[in-house]
Amino acid sequence: MFKKFQPFFIYADSPIHAGSGESTGVIDLEIQRDVVTELPVIFGQSLKGAFREYFELNESNKKIVDLIFGDEGTKFASSVSFAQANILLFPISTINGIFAYITSNYVLNEFLKFINLFNKLKIPELKLKPISSVDKCIVPSLFNDKVFLGNIMFKAEENKNFKEFLIWLSDNLFSDRKEYFYIKEIVLKNTVLVNDNIFKELTKSYSDIVYRNKIGENGIVDEGSLWSEEYLPSNSILYSGIFAGTPKEHCNNIISEDDIIEKIKLMFNQKNLFIGGNKTIGKGMIFINFLEG
Amino acid sequence: MIVFYPFDSLFFKDGKPFDAGTDTIASGIFPPYPSTVYGALRGLLATYSKNIAESDVDNYPDNLKYREENDIENCGLNIYGIYLFKKNKFYFKVPYNIVIPKKSKKANFLYPSNKNNFSLIVSSENSDPLKEEYISWDYALEILINNSDVMKLDFEKNIYSPFLKTGIALKYEKGIVKEGNLYTARHYKLKPDWGIAVDFNIREFPNTPDKGVYKLGGEMRPVYFEKIEEVFYKKEEVLLKISEKILENKRFFLWLITPGIFKNGYLPDFVDKKSLKGIIKIDEEALEVSFISCQMDKPIYIGGFNILKKIPKPIYKAVPQGAIYFFKIKNEINKELILKFLKRYFSKPLDSKFKEFQKQGFGNALIGGW
Numbered sequence: 013m014f015k016k017f018q019p020f021f022i023y024a025d026s027p028i029h030a031g032s033g034e035s036t037g038v039i040d041l042e043i044q045r046d047v048v049t050e051l052p053v054i055f056g057q058s059l060k061g062a063f064r065e066y067f068e069l070n071e072s073n074k075k076i077v078d079l080i081f082g083d084e085g086t087k088f089a090s091s092v093s094f095a096q097a098n099i100l101l102f103p104i105s106t107i108n109g110i111f112a113y114i115t116s117n118y119v120l121n122e123f124l125k126f127i128n129l130f131n132k133l134k135i136p137e138l139k140l141k142p143i144s145s146v147d148k149c150i151v152p153s154l155f156n157d158k159v160f161l162g163n164i165m166f167k168a169e170e171n172k173n174f175k176e177f178l179i180w181l182s183d184n185l186f187s188d189r190k191e192y193f194y195i196k197e198i199v200l201k202n203t204v205l206v207n208d209n210i211f212k213e214l215t216k217s218y219s220d221i222v223y224r225n226k227i228g229e230n231g232i233v234d235e236g237s238l239w240s241e242e243y244l245p246s247n248s249i250l251y252s253g254i255f256a257g258t259p260k261e262h263c264n265n266i267i268s269e270d271d272i273i274e275k276i277k278l279m280f281n282q283k284n285l286f287i288g289g290n291k292t293i294g295k296g297m298i299f300i301n302f303l304e305g
Numbered sequence: 306m307i308v309f310y311p312f313d314s315l316f317f318k319d320g321k322p323f324d325a326g327t328d329t330i331a332s333g334i335f336p337p338y339p340s341t342v343y344g345a346l347r348g349l350l351a352t353y354s355k356n357i358a359e360s361d362v363d364n365y366p367d368n369l370k371y372r373e374e375n376d377i378e379n380c381g382l383n384i385y386g387i388y389l390f391k392k393n394k395f396y397f398k399v400p401y402n403i404v405i406p407k408k409s410k411k412a413n414f415l416y417p418s419n420k421n422n423f424s425l426i427v428s429s430e431n432s433d434p435l436k437e438e439y440i441s442w443d444y445a446l447e448i449l450i451n452n453s454d455v456m457k458l459d460f461e462k463n464i465y466s467p468f469l470k471t472g473i474a475l476k477y478e479k480g481i482v483k484e485g486n487l488y489t490a491r492h493y494k495l496k497p498d499w500g501i502a503v504d505f506n507i508r509e510f511p512n513t514p515d516k517g518v519y520k521l522g523g524e525m526r527p528v529y530f531e532k533i534e535e536v537f538y539k540k541e542e543v544l545l546k547i548s549e550k551i552l553e554n555k556r557f558f559l560w561l562i563t564p565g566i567f568k569n570g571y572l573p574d575f576v577d578k579k580s581l582k583g584i585i586k587i588d589e590e591a592l593e594v595s596f597i598s599c600q601m602d603k604p605i606y607i608g609g610f611n612i613l614k615k616i617p618k619p620i621y622k623a624v625p626q627g628a629i630y631f632f633k634i635k636n637e638i639n640k641e642l643i644l645k646f647l648k649r650y651f652s653k654p655l656d657s658k659f660k661e662f663q664k665q666g667f668g669n670a671l672i673g674g675w
Contacts, residue, residue, distance in 0.1 A: 013348060013349065013352045013353070013358075013359050013518075013519050013520060014517070014518040014519060014520065014527055015353075015356075015517065015518075017518060031471075032471070033469070033470070033471025033472075033489065034469060034471065046313075046494065047314075047466045047467075047468035047494045048466055048494050048495075048496055048497070053313075055313075055314075055470060056313065056524075056526075057470065057472050057524065058472075061472075061474075061475065064477075065475060065477045068477050069477060069478075088360060089360075089525065090525055091358075092525075093520060093525040093526070093527045095312045095313060095527060096312065096313035096314070122497075126312070129518075129529060255518050255527045257352070257358065257359070258352065258356065258357060258358040258359075259358065260358045260360050260361075292480075
């Protein structure tokens with residue numbers, strides 16, 4: 013049914029709160045995490061909602077919206093499905109530059125597995141051995157044999173294969189958008205591969221936690237109105253994909269899954285939209301870049 | 306055979322009605338009902354072979370067409386088995402006669418007891434039942450040939466994790482939440498590399514790719530599918546081993562690996578409810594059997610939703626997978642007859658008075674000796 017697949021990258025221009033809807037710990041409003049790996053994700057339903065909202069506000073023909081995203085009554089289902097967005101590069105503070113990105117073997121393997129399913133992309137083959145030691149890391153180029161991520165020191169080792177992969181990744185994350193040139197340089201020079209467990213723990217410890225309160229009409233804090241919110245930090249990079257199937261009806265030259273993908277690319281490729289909560293306070297702005305073969 | 310690998314979570318709704326609101330949770334189940342997998346597979350084969358939308362049922366290939374529930378017998382698709390799958394190995398729900406005593410790590414195989422003419426399955430020690438554990442084919446074979454000397458059965462646990470997904474709907478033009486549209490649904494996430502394997506047969510195999518993407522279950526969750534050749538039960542030496550065990554004592558058991566829906570309630574339909582005797586036909590021959598005992602958990606309720614008619618399907622009481630039935634063979638048998646019996650029935654749905662459920666893969670059973 014889903015015969016066309018279009019992967020894309022998501023770059024967080026501002027912190028993202030795609031809420032889980034429940035809290036298991038001390039944070040009142042937690043972000044979505046994968047139940048098995050506990051890594052930050054954005055569920056497909058959240059992505060679909062954000063895309064649909066942008067589409068509805070920018071497409072005058074409601075029939076096309078319904079054809080692609082589904083009729084809100086019971087006439088027909090959506091022609092597309094959104095895969096869950098998984099974390100690819102997670103930003104973290106460092107003394108070696110303004111910030112660094114971290115990733116791990118598991119994350120990169122899952123990314124390559126996903127991308128390579130259908131697309132004949134020329135991605136450099138990754139031949140990295142899993143990092144078993146928690147205090148070691150791999151860097152694209154060795155400027156210093158010690159790397160500080162957050163407040164943890166790692167012993168760095170250079171790997172040219174990792175560097176080749178990062179060259180490919182930085183070229184494809186933002187295509188030719190000049191305003192993201194600096195971020196591309198950080199991906200290329202300041203991305204560090206760490207142990208899988210360390211990666212998981214750092215994504216938990218270094219997510220953005222914001223405390224908010226409500227001021228009452230008397231100018232002081234309303235009692236009981238302190239709460240905490242978790243965000244995926246700005247500069248986070250995730251990947252996802254859209255699967256398109258044969259549309260249930262035809263409309264305005266949209267008669268096949270190829271037409272659906274073309275329409276979606278026209279609407280979203282290299283665009284900024286909002287996802288998740290609190291957009292009126294500047295949260296959730298993302299940049300979408302479709303990965304081309 | 307085809308294997309479905311989910312990209313992320315899966316949602317299979319049970320038969321209970323659901324509406325959005327703060328007090329309701331759409332209860333999900335795992336593994337999916339065979340009927341759900343049947344519908345998905347039928348849609349996959351039809352849409353890929355004819356490049357049509359899934360809802361375009363009028364243009365489905367003739368061997369996949371049916372419009373009414375009772376017309377399913379004319380559909381050329383039959384599901385034989387549904388299994389969990391990882392790295393070329395098949396996994397089955399552990400039967401309910403395998404328990405682990407509280408003070409031991411070695412599994413106990415429980416069988417009907419002959420004491421006082423009651424055929425009860427008893428455990429002499431305080432034991433824990435195994436409700437969520439799965440076992441690979443290598444260990445399953447040990448159970449089927451009643452090798453209770455096997456030192457350790459490796460169980461797979463926590464293959465799938467449930468979690469609640471909460472969602473809302475927005476009024477895009479106003480930027481606020483739509484009232485009454487809060488919903489929570491129980492999804493399941495399989496551990497990495499796990500998939501759902503489906504053994505099926507179809508009259509006139511349509512031209513479909515060896516791999517692709519389809520949807521499985523609710524919420525349009527995408528899954529990657531791949532055809533595989535590996536089938537665990539077709540090896541002659543496997544069936545020979547099992548037949549030798551059955552011949553030894555003229556006894557066999559049926560281990561359900563998908564839920565069973567029988568007109569007899571908990572008893573397979575070939576067993577007469579009053580006499581507890583049955584006939585299993587094998588071409589021109591037959592096995593005359595008497596039912597001894599069984600071990601199972603509480604019944605499950607299988608329903609669904611008819612997408613064409615937009616009404617819920619009737620709910621049926623079903624025997625859960627993992628149930629195990631013990632039989633004695635009454636007539637004279639030989640090796641050839643038992644081999645024929647295994648080739649015909651091993652890992653296939655039991656003959657049922659509900660033909661539509663049998664076609665969909667309900668009541669698939671492994672057969673062993675005891």
